[in-house]
Amino acid sequence: xxxxxxxxxxxxxxxxxxxxxxxxxxxxxxxxxxxxxxxxQEQITQAxxxxxxxxxxxxxxxxxxxxxxxxxxxxxxxxxxxxxxEKSNFxxxxxxxxxxxxxxxMGLLISLGRQIDLDEEQLPGNGLSISEVFNRLLKKINNDxxxxxxxxxxxxxxxxxVQKTGKDILYxxxxxxxxxxxxxxxxxxxxxxxxxxxxxxxxxxxxxxEEEIIFGPYxxxxxxxxxQERIKDAFLENSVETGAIKLCAAKSGxxxxxxxxxxxxxxxxxxxxxxxxxxxxxxxHVAEAYIKMQDQIIKSSLKALPLQKKLTMIxxxxxxxxxTNEIYSTYKNLCQSIGKEELTNRRIKQMLSEIDIAGxxxxxxxxxxxxxxxxxxxxxxxxxxxxxxxKDDLSLQDII
Ligand SMILES: Nc1ncnc2c1ncn2[C@@H]1O[C@H](COP(=O)(O)OP(=O)(O)OP(=O)(O)O)[C@@H](O)[C@H]1O
Ligand SMILES: [Mg+2]
Numbered sequence: 001x002x003x004x005x006x007x008x009x010x011x012x013x014x015x016x017x018x019x020x021x022x023x024x025x026x027x028x029x030x031x032x033x034x035x036x037x038x039x040x041q042e043q044i045t046q047a048x049x050x051x052x053x054x055x056x057x058x059x060x061x062x063x064x065x066x067x068x069x070x071x072x073x074x075x076x077x078x079x080x081x082x083x084x085x086e087k088s089n090f091x092x093x094x095x096x097x098x099x100x101x102x103x104x105x106m107g108l109l110i111s112l113g114r115q116i117d118l119d120e121e122q123l124p125g126n127g128l129s130i131s132e133v134f135n136r137l138l139k140k141i142n143n144d145x146x147x148x149x150x151x152x153x154x155x156x157x158x159x160x161x162v163q164k165t166g167k168d169i170l171y172x173x174x175x176x177x178x179x180x181x182x183x184x185x186x187x188x189x190x191x192x193x194x195x196x197x198x199x200x201x202x203x204x205x206x207x208x209x210e211e212e213i214i215f216g217p218y219x220x221x222x223x224x225x226x227x228q229e230r231i232k233d234a235f236l237e238n239s240v241e242t243g244a245i246k247l248c249a250a251k252s253g254x255x256x257x258x259x260x261x262x263x264x265x266x267x268x269x270x271x272x273x274x275x276x277x278x279x280x281x282x283x284x285h286v287a288e289a290y291i292k293m294q295d296q297i298i299k300s301s302l303k304a305l306p307l308q309k310k311l312t313m314i315x316x317x318x319x320x321x322x323x324t325n326e327i328y329s330t331y332k333n334l335c336q337s338i339g340k341e342e343l344t345n346r347r348i349k350q351m352l353s354e355i356d357i358a359g360x361x362x363x364x365x366x367x368x369x370x371x372x373x374x375x376x377x378x379x380x381x382x383x384x385x386x387x388x389x390x391k392d393d394l395s396l397q398d399i400i
Contacts, residue, residue: 017274018281024234025267027067027260031230034076036222037069043213045077048188051092051147052084056184059174059208064215066192067258071153074190078151091183093148099157105169108158109133112150116140134172141176141183148185155189156196163199170200174207217257224249226259227266235270235281243283244269251290265289298381301358302389308343310390311335312351314399316361317383322376323366324349334399352377 095115102108113123176185252262268289273281315331335342367373
């Protein structure tokens with residue numbers, strides 16, 4: 001049998017790779033055509049279009065589940081307006097920023113400043129207070145009579161930062177027009193966290209949500225069409241079987257309506273097919289990729305658990321029985337052996353039901369004759385995954 005390294009390198013050199021361009025499957029890639037979402041495209045365009053006539057667009061809130069096309073559509077509309085603005089020479093600025101890319105609110109404001117052409121000298125990245133940065137932004141908008149649309153993507157991260165720092169930057173942004181004599185600032189907030197409004201000051205909600213546009217999840221057929229279009233450019237012709245596309249759409253559309261997940265899944269399936277030197281991506285590759293992806297999702301949710309919940313998970317794994325009391329007694333021993341303070345039985349019961357809701361374990365009420373009833377918990381995932389996910393946590397190293 002030939003050398004495995006040479007065999008794989010030869011396959012790449014011979015051009016046998018069926019993925020032609022993986023960038024196209026990346027979520028930041030802007031496809032040539034947007035499928036479906038006609039109403040949402042129209043609603044957002046209509047809301048923002050007054051800017052072309054130098055009128056002030058309303059503040060706008062766009063939200064919906066992950067992977068439903070919000071960022072794609074907002075970016076596409078901004079690009080199209082930009083092309084028209086360049087021809088018109090109107091002092092219009094379209095600014096896009098993702099809160100997730102910024103570690104603090106200052107970063108977000110500086111990014112806004114740079115995009116309306118304030119340089120390091122006019123707006124230093126360090127050393128100014130938030131209110132001074134804000135004043136300089138408004139001064140620039142005022143003096144240059146700029147009409148600005150500021151899109152804040154993943155605005156829920158900003159809402160969290162605002163909550164932590166107690167600074168009312170969002171409130172100030174939504175009310176900027178009251179302080180401007182000339183020019184304007186309209187805000188577009190985008191979020192996939194439907195509950196994020198709960199964290200906001202009601203005054204912000206009322207001014208940010210002047211108009212709200214909601215993106216619903218895609219169904220399997222819609223995801224299938226989105227996939228088909230993208231596969232045409234990303235894969236070699238006829239290298240993805242229809243069954244593979246259908247399964248991919250069913251796995252991501254049926255459950256979540258998430259186009260990003262579908263694109264990730266077909267890329268992973270393509271990689272598996274290539275590794276197996278298959279000439280086509282089949283439903284088997286998709287099924288294998290799906291299991292891998294689920295494992296990854298579970299691992300990252302396990303890794304993100306707070307220490308006490310991790311200890312509870314290990315207690316379930318190690319407990320002699322599966323009743324709440326047996327789990328609690330194992331949990332207490334674990335805490336003692338690693339020198340952590342233990343929580344009360346009541347608190348652990350509460351954690352067990354939270355972990356149950358997250359789908360990592362399942363609880364069943366069992367009656368015990370005359371002793372009443374108790375809840376018994378079993379793991380919904382393998383112990384290997386748990387061990388693997390927790391192995392980098394230093395405080396758990398002696399007990400897993
Ligand atoms: N209607 C569509 N037509 C073509 N491609 C789409 C469509 N909707 C989404 N996609 C693709 O799906 C992926 C996810 O879309 P996008 O990033 O816009 O989702 P999102 O709603 O912003 O998600 P999140 O809330 O997680 O940021 C991208 O690769 C995007 O190009
Ligand atoms: Mg997005």
